[in-house]
Amino acid sequence: MFTGLIEELGTVRRISTNPEGRVFEITAKKVLEQLAIGDSIAIDGTCLSVISLKNDGFTAQAVQETIARSTLNYFRNGIKVNLERAMPAVGRFGGHFVQGHVDGIAVISNIVNSGRAAVIRIDLPVGLTRYVVVKGSIAIDGISLTVAEKSGNLVSVSVIPLTLHDTNLSLKKNGDYVNIEVDMIAKYVEQFVSGNSDGDTNLVEKIRSWGYKNK
Numbered sequence: 338m339f340t341g342l343i344e345e346l347g348t349v350r351r352i353s354t355n356p357e358g359r360v361f362e363i364t365a366k367k368v369l370e371q372l373a374i375g376d377s378i379a380i381d382g383t384c385l386s387v388i389s390l391k392n393d394g395f396t397a398q399a400v401q402e403t404i405a406r407s408t409l410n411y412f413r414n415g416i417k418v419n420l421e422r423a424m425p426a427v428g429r430f431g432g433h434f435v436q437g438h439v440d441g442i443a444v445i446s447n448i449v450n451s452g453r454a455a456v457i458r459i460d461l462p463v464g465l466t467r468y469v470v471v472k473g474s475i476a477i478d479g480i481s482l483t484v485a486e487k488s489g490n491l492v493s494v495s496v497i498p499l500t501l502h503d504t505n506l507s508l509k510k511n512g513d514y515v516n517i518e519v520d521m522i523a524k525y526v527e528q529f530v531s532g533n534s535d536g537d538t539n540l541v542e543k544i545r546s547w548g549y550k551n552k
Contacts, residue, residue: 339379339435341474341481343419343504344368347380349412350394358401361385361412364394368420377423377437381505382479382516383407384437407439408478408514417505419479433474433481439516441465443477445509446491453498457506461490461517468519468527476518480504 344367351362361380368378369390376387378397385397404410412418441462449456459477461469469475469492473484480500486493501507509515 338424339384339421339437339479340424341421341433341435341476341479343421343480343500345420346417346503346505347394347420349414349416349418351414352412355398358399358404359409360388360396360398361409362391362394362396363418363420365420366393368422369395372422379419379421379423379435379437379479381408381418382435382437382476382518383409383439403439406441407516408442411514417508419504421479433476434521435476435479435481435518436521437479438518440468440519441517442514443517445511445513445515448509448511453501455496455501455506456485456493457496457509458491458493459515459517461492463490465517465519466490466492468523470523473523474520476516478505478515479518480506 345365347363347365349361350364353360363380372387372390372395374387374390377384378387380397383403385399387395388398389396399409443459443461445457446460447458466487469484469487471484471487475482475484475492475494477494482494482496484492485495496506
């Protein structure tokens with residue numbers, strides 16, 4: 338579990354392949370503190386497992402499914418990536434609950450700079466907008482942000498100067514791809530209301546069975 342508060346910008350130093358997928362070598366400093374082999378770490382919002390440590394960085398494993406569902410497939414040597422270690426059980430909690438399970442890839446459609454801040458508009462994949470509400474939370478490349486506007490598949494977020502400075506959003510441009518993770522609570526609520534694959538009746542049908550009808 339993560340918070341969406343980025344701890345450090347890392348740099349992709351090397352990308353290699355193995356039978357399981359790809360291995361990403363990342364240069365970093367701050368996140369190395371108390372980081373151990375086997376730990377989870379979010380790279381641009383994608384939860385990966387640390388498989389080795391170095392004095393100036395670490396390597397992380399990604400399997401094919403994760404690569405296909407995220408922007409990892411577009412990673413190249415030298416790019417800057419957002420890094421966050423998994424949230425400690427006794428640590429302070431900021432941002433919102435972020436699992437590191439990417440729901441889809443969005444495209445940046447417009448960036449409007451306002452002084453040192455910015456408003457970024459993204460075009461969400463079909464099917465994800467129902468989980469997004471104005472003033473609600475969304476994770477973009479692992480960054481916890483608040484939805485400012487929503488129109489169809491387009492969602493806008495306001496980014497404060499500190500977040501721009503501490504993340505790779507300041508390096509983004511129109512047409513760039515970003516990882517999207519919608520609020521996990523919205524997904525759980527949807528499943529509860531609509532029922533599940535185990536054959537449970539959805540909540541709406543249960544209410545109707547009790548005699549309540551739509552007006």
